[in-house]
Amino acid sequence: MRLLLIRHGQTPSNVGHFLDTARPGPGLTDLGLRQAAALPGALAGEDIAALYASTLTRTQLTAAPLAAERGIEVRIRDGIRELSAGDLEMRADEDAARQYLTTAFAWSAGDIARRMPGGESGTEALARFDSVVAEAAAAGEPGTVALVSHGAAIRVWTAARARNVTVGFAAEHRLDNTGVVVVEGSPDSGWTALSWAGTVVPEVTASGAADGGPAGRTLWGPELGPAADHPFD
Template structure:
């Protein structure tokens, strides 16, 4: 299994800023509490073999708070950071959020050329995210990857056969997570079957039939 956990609340989340570049903002006190609770829930529910995080400060902090008592080595992995907001970086206007979310609608629909102005295309995002994550998915067992809300939703919608409307409407709050089965495709090989994985859980939403 692959558990993609969104980081806890940050100061940029509070200010509604599109904070996507490394190293990014730190967790708030609430974010730290969220991380602790998420770690306790995941470890009580799943038999976790390894934990990794993105290189963003908020993701590393979340991973350490949530899992360091069980896992001494939590690598910060290149490539699994947030989808780059480009010209809208650190903006919090309605225009910025609408432009960012409009690009994501095409991400969910697997349009590889879809572009955030000055930021990532879907093709570029998937190339780097898969490069960071797939080596861990291929190891078997259960990996927790502490990452970012937009990135998790875009990746999951492309890794699995997910209704794009469901992916668009199913926002991932801080320290909620998506659980994927990378071995559910026809060959059982996570790399070969990318695009045909199975969604096991998407936060607390009811999965479409």
């Protein structure tokens, strides 16, 4: 099974560096709308049989041009929404971004009992994303399945589930708005990442440490080290 994990287009909260994860969330900026409109062309070579989006407005707006161009329905699923920020919701300071990032990547590293301050645990977050992937796999679609989701959710799930993506790799490789991670496999046999935002993922990734946080701030933490400044969610 081939999965395209697509991050949504740009939102006002991305521009303002806010940890904005609650439903329904903001729409897209003018740039975000252009990014969404460009997706059908960018994915012209993909045989997309099914298209999913999260319950947040921004993913549905991002998926709409692709759905219209392919003549397929957008299947809305809560499981692939963004990782809940809990008590950190709508904060834009570096400390909040650090807490969010460190907790989220701890889940990828196996500490799934850890809980976001006032929010969900890694067990809950990964299970809900897994459930949508399992649904798509069980449907037995003959082509590729596209999931329009969120920066943190995609990076954390891929690092947790793809055999060739370490936490370090996911942490240091950004995923811009409408960036795509391509994985192949199944819930039973496991997953291998084929490409990450257009870059081929090696069979075994090097362990990196740098990352930009969900609110687009430079972060430092004992698990992750110094980071580059770029958007996450």
